[in-house]
Amino acid sequence: MGNLNSITIMLIAANAIFSYKGFNNYAFFEKFKFDIGAIQRGQKYRMVSSGFLHTNPAHLFMNMFGLFLFADQVIAGVGEIGFLIVYFGSLLAGSLLSLYFNKNDYNYTAVGASGAVTGVLYSAIVLGPELKYYFIFLPSRIGSFDLGIKGYLLGIGYMLYTIYAMKKKTDNVGHDAHFGGAIGGYVFTLLLASSLLTVNLTVTLLLALPIVILFVMKKAGKL
Template identity: 50%
Template structure:
């Protein structure tokens, strides 16, 4: 996928620096994490800063490793500025969905770049649906679009059943944000990958139906 562009290096560096600061400074971490109570008090900066904090080094490592693999695809097709637009749009979309689902849970907190990274994953899949992903513990390559659909369906399952201490709603919101913004900025994809666009929309429709039926 080629070497990393400077803008991707800067995003990864910001995540590493701020996450390390959060690991060693509890008050810093508490002040800037995603927290419903804090946001509803007017601390909207948390909607941004929480995306540059992580729970631990493993959380940070896997998010940055995923970004390392998918970001060059997006930069290669759209350039630096549009990559940043997708990244931050996905970050905010993930946090907005979390805010929507947890708006009355004042103690609900979350951190991580997963929403932004999910958006970049989906942008990468839209541009290169023929990509194959090699995941740990799975001996065969997985088509990118199969991974994408499975990722969102698992996120819906996780949201519905509150599996683990994971912000599944932020993952889902970020992926949807990346999907929508990418299509807005690259409408030619409707001519080249219309079938794939429709297939990747299926989990989004499932979430919408479940939400309307009150199943989430």
């Protein structure tokens, strides 16, 4: 993890340039952010442009750091063009799910690359579900006990937490965009690497379980 491919560099640069323009230009920020009312009036470009805006440098850094950590794994699995398909497909999927869940709230707005980055993370998990992930500020093991979490458990756990957060709505985080991004990462990765369905069928299907749960809950009126 963590190699800077030229494609990754270009995406980070695009996010940084676009975001810093938005930091210093309120009209620019307002024109390109995700805005339900504006999108309903036909400004569909906001569903992509908002993914390159951030609220502040810390928000930008966190998303770009996540991209830096997982991009190379996805590039290794599906190639550079495939990675771009995953990135932009996840970005759009995040926006679409946000639109779906908030279509009647004309005051709903959002910015950030987190949908795309979550899609890249979920793509990396789909490509390597048995790989272990470690928390940066914690030791990798305590004595003989390994603190790593297998990717598919991390992915499923995160998605279930996201459903919980979407239901509670107690913070200002765009959890629906994160979830939509993960759906995009899952779907586009399988389209690009369909052999995963035979190599890791059980785990690959398990990773779809939170997606099924979300839409069952939505249909039952519990979201």
